[in-house]
Amino acid sequence: MSIPSSYRQAGLSLIELVMFIVIVGVAVAGVLSVMNVTTQHSADPMVRKQALAIAEALLEEIELQPFTYCFPTDPLALTASSASSCTGGVAGSEDTLPATARVTSPRNANNVSDYTNFSMPSIVDITGSPITGLGAYAASVSIAQVGTSFSLPATDVLQIDVRVVSGSTDITLTGYRFRYAPNAVP
Numbered sequence: 001m002s003i004p005s006s007y008r009q010a011g012l013s014l015i016e017l018v019m020f021i022v023i024v025g026v027a028v029a030g031v032l033s034v035m036n037v038t039t040q041h042s043a044d045p046m047v048r049k050q051a052l053a054i055a056e057a058l059l060e061e062i063e064l065q066p067f068t069y070c071f072p073t074d075p076l077a078l079t080a081s082s083a084s085s086c087t088g089g090v091a092g093s094e095d096t097l098p099a100t101a102r103v104t105s106p107r108n109a110n111n112v113s114d115y116t117n118f119s120m121p122s123i124v125d126i127t128g129s130p131i132t133g134l135g136a137y138a139a140s141v142s143i144a145q146v147g148t149s150f151s152l153p154a155t156d157v158l159q160i161d162v163r164v165v166s167g168s169t170d171i172t173l174t175g176y177r178f179r180y181a182p183n184a185v186p
Contacts, residue, residue, distance in 0.1 A: 044169075047166055047167065047169045048169050048171070050134065050137065050166075051137060051164040051165075051166055051169050051170075051171040052164075052171050052173075054123055054134065054137055054139060054164045055139070055162045055163070055164045055171050055172070055173040056173065058139055058141065058162045058164075059160060059162045059173050059175045061107075061126070062109075062112055062115045062141065062160050062162070062175075062177075063112070063160065063175050063177050065109050065110070065111055065112045065114070065115070066110070066111055066112070066181075066184050066185060067094065067111065067112045067113075067158065067177050067178070067179045067180075067181075067182070068080075068094055068111060068179075068181075068182050068183065068184065068185060069081075069082060069083045069085065069086055069093055069094060069095070069179075069182045069183070070083070070085070070086035070087070070092065070093050070094065071086070071092065071093070071094065071110065071111065072110040072111060072185045073110070074086050074087050074088075074092065075087060077183065077185045078183050078185055079183065080093075080182070080183065083095035083155065094111050094112075094113050095145075095155040097113050097116045097143060097144075097145065098113065098114075098116050098117070099116075099117065100116075100117055101114065101115060101116060101117050101118035101119070101141070102114040102116075103115055103118050105124060105128035106126060106127040106128040107126045107127075107128070112143070112158055112160070112177050113143060113158070115141045115143060115160070116141070116142070116143045117140075117141070117142065117143075118140070118141040119138070119139065119140040119141070120138060120139045120140070121138050122134070122135045122136075122137065122138065123135070123137045123138075123139060136166050136167065137164055137165070137166040138164070138165050138166070139162065139163065139164045139165075140162075140163050141160065141161065141162050141163075142160075142161045142163075143158050143159065143160050143161075144158070144159045144161075145157070145158060145159075146158070146159040146176070150178075152178075155179075156178065156179045157176060157177070157178050157179070158176065158177045159174060159175075159176055160174065160175045160176070160177060161173070161174050162174075162175075
């Protein structure tokens, strides 16, 4: 005997509905656990933005310094036509990068090369005062002569690398300073 088509089951049984809810629940739980792990292990965007802002500010500060043949205090700084024209020759010029930074706190730089091997274990402003909230950041600067990469004398182009670190965040910005006004003394 066959059941008339009007009495047949239409829709889902209770077992099918429960299985659907369980499967969807497991899938949603999996997606949420992946998002939770990703969020816990991603860098804090604010820390990254602050590190980038510190690196940009320090790089700009350095690039705005003069890049002359002689030390700015050299009496021949305004007239020197090469590093050998400086008092003391090349040894008394900006063509010889110092082994340690000539910048102290407050920052008293006279030339780009004064920042060679400069480091700040905690971020301070140009006057040497600590900046609130930036104690967990550290910055360092390295400068190299790279003029030959631009078909110029090696000493006429400086590559400036500014590195800022805070926890797992590590930002390095690179800038270049060309000696386009070698007698511009502040």
